[in-house]
Amino acid sequence: MNADRRPPKPLDPALLEQLALRYVERFATTQGKLTDYLTRKLRERGWAGERPADAAGLAARMAERGYVDDRAYAEAKAASLARRGLGARRVQQALHAARVGAEDSEALAGQVAENARDAALAFARRRRIGPFGDGAADRAVREKQFAAMMRAGHAPGLARRIVAAGPGELFEEEF
CATH class of the missing domain: 1.10.10 (Arc Repressor Mutant, subunit A)
Incomplete structure (x- = not known):
């Protein structure tokens, strides 16, 4: 690693939102995964905002705007895993790991059982x-x-x- 490399600039509200937007444009994700990503970035880079950082609130705003849709993510993930030949238990484990909420997970249980x-x-x-x-x-x-x-x-x-x-x-x- 280069010794004279400067540490990254601490995040502020605008940079945090920019990171969130870049993440959701590149990856299909859930609110929980986006919150985890933003929390990790805050831990790595620090915070320079006046108020405390709210990664969960920013992820919720992204969901309100339609950038993150846990149900659509869960449906796509379940269909993908079923095509690969994985059973209901493995699908549920994958959805849990992706932090899909219980309500969205349970809504897909019938579809997973049918397949x-x-x-x-x-x-x-x-x-x-x-x-x-x-x-x-x-x-x-x-x-x-x-x-x-x-x-x-x-x-x-x-x-x-x-x-x-x-x-x-x-x-x-x-x-």
Whole structure:
């Protein structure tokens, strides 16, 4: 690191708002994640404003203006994770980590549950599990496949049925 480099200028209200605007224009985010980002920047750079900094208030103003929408973020994130083959438990964990509120998270629970079967089949297809495998798997392989499906957040019953299905056995109406 360069020894003669000056430390960054402390933030004031205008700079803090500028940082927030730049963040929301670059990233899909939630109010909670924006608050965390602004708090971290305040901790790193310091504060030069007259009143105490209010990162949460600024994030709320960004949400009021429509720059941050927790529900839209949650819907997009849930759909993306389902396409990747992750189950309901993993989707809920990701939404919690992104600081999506309980109300928005619960509103998506029905949609996530509806897509559980398709997500599990997408995961099985990607990992060549059960009906998408290339041969009959022995018990140890099936246990590993079941464990992988559980780590991906799928329900135990659904994971067992998919892992137990032989190559090409899967019928759409079964699951």
